[in-house]
Amino acid sequence: MTLIETASRGQITPEMEAVAQAEGIDVQKVRRLVADGRLAILKSATRDVMPVGIGELVRTKINTNVGTSIDFVDMEEEIKKALVAAKHGADAVMDLSTGGDLNVIRRRILDAVSVPVGSVPIYQAAQNPDMNSDDMFNAVRKHAADGIDFMTIHAGVTLSAVEHLKKRRRILDVVSRGGAFMVVWMAQHEQENPFYAEYDYLLEIAREYDVAISLGDGMRPGCISDASDAPEFTEIVTLGELVCRARSKGVQTIVEGPGHVPLDDVGASVIAMKRLTHYAPLYLLGPLVTDIGPGYDHITGAIGGAVAGMYGADFLCMVSPTEHLALPTIEDVKEGTIVTKIAAHVADLTKDGQKDRAKTWDDRMAHARKNLDWDAQFNLAIDPEKARKIRRGRKTSSDACSMCGELCAIKIMRDILKE
Numbered sequence: 001m002t003l004i005e006t007a008s009r010g011q012i013t014p015e016m017e018a019v020a021q022a023e024g025i026d027v028q029k030v031r032r033l034v035a036d037g038r039l040a041i042l043k044s045a046t047r048d049v050m051p052v053g054i055g056e057l058v059r060t061k062i063n064t065n066v067g068t069s070i071d072f073v074d075m076e077e078e079i080k081k082a083l084v085a086a087k088h089g090a091d092a093v094m095d096l097s098t099g100g101d102l103n104v105i106r107r108r109i110l111d112a113v114s115v116p117v118g119s120v121p122i123y124q125a126a127q128n129p130d131m132n133s134d135d136m137f138n139a140v141r142k143h144a145a146d147g148i149d150f151m152t153i154h155a156g157v158t159l160s161a162v163e164h165l166k167k168r169r170r171i172l173d174v175v176s177r178g179g180a181f182m183v184v185w186m187a188q189h190e191q192e193n194p195f196y197a198e199y200d201y202l203l204e205i206a207r208e209y210d211v212a213i214s215l216g217d218g219m220r221p222g223c224i225s226d227a228s229d230a231p232e233f234t235e236i237v238t239l240g241e242l243v244c245r246a247r248s249k250g251v252q253t254i255v256e257g258p259g260h261v262p263l264d265d266v267g268a269s270v271i272a273m274k275r276l277t278h279y280a281p282l283y284l285l286g287p288l289v290t291d292i293g294p295g296y297d298h299i300t301g302a303i304g305g306a307v308a309g310m311y312g313a314d315f316l317c318m319v320s321p322t323e324h325l326a327l328p329t330i331e332d333v334k335e336g337t338i339v340t341k342i343a344a345h346v347a348d349l350t351k352d353g354q355k356d357r358a359k360t361w362d363d364r365m366a367h368a369r370k371n372l373d374w375d376a377q378f379n380l381a382i383d384p385e386k387a388r389k390i391r392r393g394r395k396t397s398s399d400a401c402s403m404c405g406e407l408c409a410i411k412i413m414r415d416i417l418k419e
């Protein structure tokens, strides 16, 4: 029996217990949410990782992408990135490798980290220039058998969505790598997307390994002008249909979303996506709220991610400072992960089931500030190393900081109120 089926029968599994304990919520609530498909638990049956819950009532989670490209194939560096991401709070890591021996890289990453690992099997299938549908499903089976905890499948990139794309004439037609692979394959073969046409077979494989499917957003908008258009929402409607079919077969799903969205559309966009996909956990890349931030897109993504989380997005994908420019370095991955973690925490300060817990962290920091207790502030900081380095770099003889020194308002008020 799969996790979703067990939950539907009223039974509690160790995975549900682990999530309930980690999140500070009642295990029966976890069970019910899993049964309803509103909470996905990422954990392969074959890997010894801490199960991670994505969805309602639980902490907003973040994923960090790592992986080689065709131009940069340095396996050791990608493993270091995965470790750095996990160290700085990534709840999951996705291996998006496209260069080198993908089987070896995937296994090395699976062995290296103790957080759930996701993948995109079409990247491997597409290494064969004559890729056929068997290559696609074989890649899915291979990744599941290797112990991948969740995998992105672009099953919603259908012939119908491509027709909408042709009519819409976007500025940036398709910016999803997996989405582009599927569009090209359909055009060359004049056939429907195999992941859509043979979705039941895909579900059989997912069911066999009890691996969660992350339904990819191949039609996500790649710029502000293309946001929330017909191709995107045609795909979302299809993803909603695929969520229901997966649930009926006992397969957990997550739905992926955009992309680039203006800030005042983020809330409506999240609410619509949630409704159209039957409240499946929502996984967003950003969304980036402007197109003019190359070099700082971890920030444009975090602004969108925080607002999206407030409206119900459950899982935020790290955007690195090198987004749109280059493969990130280890330092870029660290910075992107930390900034995304902040966005997720900002969302949790507003999230049902988590806001009180999240606020406890902020309150502890506020008290440490009031006491000018620098060690406590460093320990509570999202990036203790950076906080320590900044304070050390600009010293003061005062017990305050070198911003105001003896004119420190906190210190003055503390001393006055003591008297």
Ligand code: SF4
Pocket: 400, 401, 402, 403, 404, 405, 407, 408, 409, 410, 411
């Ligand atoms: S010196 Fe100024 S900036 Fe530093 S802690 Fe005191 S009030 Fe805050």
